[in-house]
Amino acid sequence: MTASVPYIPSYMDLSNGPEPCVVCGDAATGYHYRCMTCEGCKGFFRRTIQKNLQYHCKWSKGCVIDKTTRNQCQECRFIKCLNVGMATDLVLNEKQRTAKRKLIEENRERRKEEQVKTKPTESPPLNDTLSDQDRGMICEVVTAYEYTSGKVQNTKHKPEYEGAEIQTQDPESWQQLAEAMTPSIVKVVEFAKGVPGFTELNVDDQICLLKACCMEVMCLRAACRFDPEHETLFLHNGVNLNKSQIHEEGVAVLVEPIFDFAMGLSKLKLDKAEVALLAAILLIQSDRPGLKEPENVEKLQDAILGAFKRYVSENRPHQPVHWAKILMKVTDLRSISTRHAERVLCIRLDNSGEVPPLLLEIFNEGH
Template identity: 85%
Template sequence: MDLSNGPEPCIVCGDAATGYHYRCMTCEGCKGFFRRTIQKNLQYHCKWNRKCVIDKTTRNQCQECRFHKCLQVGMATDLVLNERQRTAKRKLIEENRERRKEEQSKVKSRDLSVEMDALTDNDRGLICEVVTAYEYTSGKPQNSNNKGEYEGVSAEIQTQDPESWQQLAEAMTPSIVKVVEFAKGVPGFTELNVDDQILLLKSCCMEIMCLRAACRFDPENETLTLHNGVKLRKSQIHQGGVAVLIEPIFDFAMGLSKLKLDKAEIALLAAILLMQSDRSGLKEPENVEKLQDAILGAFKRYITENRPHQPVHWAKILMKVTDLRTISTRHAERVLCIRLDNSGEIPPLLLEVFNEGHTVS
């Protein structure tokens, strides 16, 4: 229809047409009249020998002449639907309407999903701070002064005397300090309740140290480099004493190496270990949960953006959190058993790390 000069006239009565109905440009009145006549098979009779003039003022005065003019101008009776056809048409229209709604809903969901999966400026800022804190406090293993890289290590690892535990404590001290420094660099940590900060550090310290040790694992040679630069092979570790603490880290390290995490993923994994709102004894767990959610959200969006073809990568990383917490729990249980059997043998620092002390400073 060309409406630039106003509505076109109905070809039957001259009233304003609303479109093509049954092949002719007609108004709503003539369209409805024609449809009802066909559907109900109505019969009309003209009192004036079928010579009535039909326009918008006289169209209701003679139905026979009006219907005759509808046919005369070309309105098609075969296009008028019967009851069965009307029902089928209404059903089809409704199905199409529902399908369009579903398609629009899917498009909106995809758009929303893409928007939610996109890294925000806040995400990028948080990730940058976490990575900076982790790299600044990671340090590099010291070079071992031993002429034989593996010589004499197995004897130290398998012994159970107090001196061995003291050596382990001294070797771990720099790592513990680095974990504390890392935590202070994670956005929001220092704003938490002080007691909660201590509890979180105490709970995650061994987990993060295990993670850092695992990141120094060489899968090709199957060696683990300690903080002091000494390299160990799993075959050198024998059951008993300090060995029970190191052996699980080898198994975890081999699994972690297969994920090929980049530096941001490792740093964010450490931050997740720090911010665990389900740690028993937290005074303000809701504040920890807020920081945890922010890190988890940024981490997931980072993976979505950088690993679009690895949909299960995120789930695998979360499994590593569970693995590290399990290792830490088993460590604590083993240290407790050793402590009960050998009173006074384990240094206080190790008892603190393995949740047997009171503070981590």
């Protein structure tokens, strides 16, 4: 992979220590408003948007912004925040912040109550009955999934690709695909943070799990926006993609399996909890290559799988094979992701330099 990788995948590799803040160069603490930044620049950007602050440079709007000068010129600092890609639309307003804080506090209180009720020696629930702990976990997973789902723009009447073929060797098509996936990658990362127990795993393992599941979760979300009657996928960026536009090569080869998967998934008629738990299972897989502490991942995986199975048993008592069909969808998605990785690698070898680094990263090249 080239050295000029966009900032989007930067959260995926922390093996050499903290990432530098893309605004001031100080040690970054995480992925904030679509960029890797420090707490200082994160807070500065958030306050600027929330309070609609206006700044004025005393010089010529060409100030150098680093960790020693970042407080000297607020206008140049804000301009640099925008130039590196920090997204104003991700800053929550007061109403959204209040709702989020309330949701977090309610989940925290619920978990405290469950810990008080649950004895350390409590045995697993019998007869496939959901425990209070199961219900709390499922609630948090569903909340995280729905909070990061986002709204798809409505372009039903005028699809961007209407009447057009997706070309095989066109670098612009690859770039469009990468740009369409960018916000979805951000949502996958945010969803993972909301899955109970994920942030308590080894940091390197968190990165490994995110890289491995990213394409699978995005395929699942795309499949959930599938219209089986018109064979149309509604992509996150508002593009409507009909199966009739799919041909045999290039980007099309990556998209076609998603149509087939989406058709099968639609027949299961999963509810919102089942979709969210399926996404959590895709995230927490203890057999991913490169895990440093797979036993901890497996423990969390077992907890989610157990709650998921008991949920299905309780809510679908007359559908005994429903659980097995859901597990088959995990296998299908992992197969699609593997085929995508192989295809992207082949295309890269045939057309050196045409596949954007972002796509090479999320298709797990090298795994």
